[in-house]
Amino acid sequence: MKYNFDEINNRKVNFSAKYDELKPKFGRDDLIPMWIADMDFKTAKPIIDAIINRAEQGIFGYVSRPDSYFESACEWYKKKYGWNLKSEWMAHSHGVIPGMVMMIKEFTKPKDKIIIQSPVYNEFFDIVEDHDRELVVNPLKIVNGRYEMDYDDLEQKAKAGAKMFFLCNPHNPVGRVWTKEELIKLGDICLKYGIQVIADEIHCELVYGNNKYTPFASISEEFFENSITCISPSKTFNLAGLQSSILIFGDKQQLETYNHLLQIQDIKRNNCFSLVATEAAYRYGEEWLKQLLEYLKGNLDFVNDYIKLNIPKLKTYTPEGTYFAWIDCKELEMSAKELEDFMNNEVKVAFGLWYGKESEGYVRMNVACPRSVVEQALIRLKTAIDKL
Template sequence: MKYNFNTITDRSNNFAAKYDELGVKFGREDIIPMWIADMDFKTAEPIIDAMRERLDQGIFGYVSRPDSYFESVSQWYKKRHGWDVSSDCMSHSHGVIPGMVMMMQEFTEPGDKIIIQSPVYNEFFEIVEDHKRELLVSSLKVVNGRYEMDYEDFENKVKSGVKMFFLCNPHNPIGTVWTKEELKKIGDICIKYGVQVVSDEIHCELVYKNNKYTPFASISKEFFENSITCVAPSKTFNLAGLQTSIIIFGNKEQKDTYDHLLQINDIKRNNCFSLVATEAAYRHGEEWLDQLLEYLHENLQFVNNYIESNIPKLKTYVPEGTYFSWIDCRELGMTAEELKEFTINEVKVGFGLWYGKESEGFIRMNVACPRSVIEEALNRLKTAIDKL
């Protein structure tokens, strides 16, 4: 079927964090929310149908996860990405970040060093520091208009005894889709120094045109055994509120340990709706996803063209993946706090604003919404900057 992503959906009774938490996040509610990573689009019709059928059953007791659940994930990755990974390697989590926290707690100790690459999703900073691990940051660098890894800096830091690396592939917020060659270089360094790789690949389906997503663990048997991969239907199919993700282990002993933790904490089950929605997404969601990717890519190009033509003081990095436009506002000459106040109180748009010190002067704009909303946000941005 043909989907219309230009439709405005009223989310006022949707209990949507994106809207309902504006006052808490930004101190006011009369702004356009473009911060949190969810979409203002209804999900694929086969997913809605599966959930409606489950709803009509009228009984919502504890669920038993069928073999077909993880098999649908395995078949999707083989078909879509050429990664033949067995469903036997998969476990459940209520989210990528909760899963990463559990693995950090179990496979490292307080005081152990964990490395990330900044700018990066703010939760990476927070979970490491909140759980009393030592955070090391390797800054990404811009080469010919594209963010790249600094392998020399990364290796110099992991030499000091790093235990775990949180990889983001594709990278949020900058939108770089790491190539196989880039992943191999960073993975070889991790093998050399005995660093466990935990790869957040939640944005892996949101990749555009000539770019190709490579699952880190698919590169070699050695990489697979040294990594834990976190994926989910949540970003791809706008299902974050169902709180489900899939953790893929290359080491059976680690998987058994993790599964035991799920068991003793009584969090081993899906809820009844995430169970059917996830399987429907991976079995029947491809048509919707292909149309979504076309629309998102056009939205990103729209942002780039608008800023280039109307707000020359700003610079965009058109992403290779994700649904974020990464916008360089440093020419405005504002501090991080001044930029925050300006975008909230003068522009009246709630952007993503903090992803490490390397992100100061930048804003992340979520374009997973109807184009008319994007145009209004950009018009507000232009008007406010013209007044400076």
């Protein structure tokens, strides 16, 4: 079936955080919302059908998780990425971030160091600091217009002692899809200094062209044993509101501890809709995903071309993955606060703006919306910059 990603869907009837939280977050609600990471597209028909079928049963009691649930993820990863996952390594979580919070609380102690690579997804900063762990930043560096990991800096910081490393693969917000070689260098440093890798791979299906997603834990037995991987169809298939993800543990003891925590907090079950939606995504989502990726790539190219042609003061990076355009606004010569005020009150687009010190002067534009909306946002951006 042919999907129409140009269709404008009314998310105002959708209790959508992206729209309904504009006022509290940005101080006004007349902005084009391009901040939080979800999509304005309807999900794949097989997923909608699975949810409708479940809803029509009319009974929403507690659910048990059939074996086919984790198996569907195993089959998807095997088919798409050649990773021989096993259901017995998997555990449920109400989200990647809730899962990572449990890892912090259970597998590290207060004041332990956790390394992140800024600019990076804002929750990585918050969940470390909110739990009284020490944040250690290994900044990404820009080499020939492309973000890379700084291994020398990482080694220095690893040597000083750290408990965990949060990997974002593909990387939000800079759009890098880390190569196998890059991941090996990183994984070797973490092994050498006894640092566990938490691989957040939630954006893994959103990869363009010849770029190739490599599951970190699939690289070697040692990397697998030294890692926990977080996956979910929630970004790729726009299911974040169903609140479920899958954690893949390389350490059996940690898996048992984690499952015990779910048990004693009574949070071990999926809700009835995430159960059927996840399985439908992994089993029947491929056709929709193929069309989605083509459309998203078209949007990302559109942003690049438009900016090059019409807003020469801005610079874009070509994302290898994710649905974010990462836009360098440093030539506007504004402080972080000035840039935020300008984007909110003059441009009137709600961009993502909070990814650490290294993100100052940049904005993240979520292009997972109809191209006409992307165009409107770019016109607003150009008009406001022309007036400066």
